[in-house]
Amino acid sequence: MLIAQITDIHLGFDPDNPAEFNRKRLDQVLRLLTGMNPMPDLLLATGDLVDRGDAESYRRLQNALSICPFPVWPCLGNHDLRETFTQNFPEIPTVDGFVQYEVDAGKLRFLVIDTLEEGRHGGAFCETRARWLRARLAEQQDRDTIIVMHHPPVDVGIEWMATDPDEPWVARFAETIAGHAQVKAIICGHLHRPISVAWRGTTIAICPATAPQVALDLAPIDPDRPDNRPMIIADPPAFALHKWDGRALVTHFDTADEHVMLAKFDDKMQPLVKTLIGERPGHEAAEEDAPIRRVC
Incomplete structure (x- = not known):
């Protein structure tokens, strides 16, 4: 099975511009994915689908994704708004007010998690969301499962974008998946960089963005002392391809720019x-x- 992933699209960053930069970057990636051989079996869109949570940007996202001949399964990021998203994507399931749902992909089971706390940049995972995930994991303990979410529950060393491992939501998420060996990987976005890391007995794969990327800088940052370091860079629009071989998820990262042969x-x-x-x-x-x- 071949699973494509795009993330951090940020449509509407340049509002009222029908030729906006982020839409062009998204279209570039989608043209590549839909022309692949073999073609992906499905596409995960892992949050920050739009930049301001507005209805027009979600409509433009629907238009862009309409060229995909394979299913597209989204989750929400910190730039999204639940009510506006669900109005524009009514076919995506919700539970207890959260965009959480299961995708039965035959060889694999995907559990899509909502880590959005509106008004907050970082992640969230309350007891209501944890109860749903706990129940889904208990139902099929022998079924190979991938968890899909926007926020990585791990600190990757880029301080201004980092998740603090002591945040309560991280502990709750870690406790919820503990002991569930069927969780073969966690697929995330949010950081605008290609990153993989072993975590709590599984692997986290973090996809680079279709929008511009975050600069790789692992130096400490002092919020009171701007030092003119690069933060956002114009690297090419990117995506991930995850290949499930029946035992493990093999992740490839690539860009949609032309590659010189x-x-x-x-x-x-x-x-x-x-x-x-x-x-x-x-x-x-x-x-x-x-x-x-x-x-x-």
């Missing part, structure tokens, strides 16, 4: 490919005696 699979590269495939169990060794070009 330095080698291609032609007659010159065929001996290398046959040799590499032939070294694997169950495959015959390559027959060509031609010299092999070393490219890695």
Whole structure:
């Protein structure tokens, strides 16, 4: 199974502009994903779908996503607003007022979590949300499960964007998933950077944004002393591809910019490919005696 992920779209950052920068970046990623071979089985859109929570931006998001021939499953980030989102995406399930739901994808089960606390930049996970997740995990303890949420429950070292591991919501989330070995990964957004980290017996995969990225700077920051460090950078629009191989989730990060090709699979590269495939169990060794070009 191939799972595509986009995040932190921030449509409407430049309001009233039909050709806004963030829409162009989103369209660039979606064109690439819909032209892939093999094509993703589904797309996760992990929050900050729009920038100001307004209805027009959600309508423009629906328009952009309408080209997708595969299902699109969103969750909410700190720039979203629940009421406006649910009015524009009534097909997305809610429970107890939160956008939380299950996706049965055959080989995998996805549990989409709402970590939005309106008016707060950081995450939230109250007892009501925890009760729902606890019940879903208890229902199918032998079913491979991926949790999808906007806010990573872990500090990745970028201080101005960091999650404090001592925040109460992190402890509640950690307690809720503790002991559930069926949780194979947690897929997040929010940080506008490609990051993976082992956490509490599972793996967190954090997707870079379709909107501009956050600069990689692990130096301490003093909120009282601006130091002119870069914060947001114009790196290309990006996405993640998660490949489920039946045992583990393998995550790839890429950008939608053009990649300059330095080698291609032609007659010159065929001996290398046959040799590499032939070294694997169950495959015959390559027959060509031609010299092999070393490219890695």
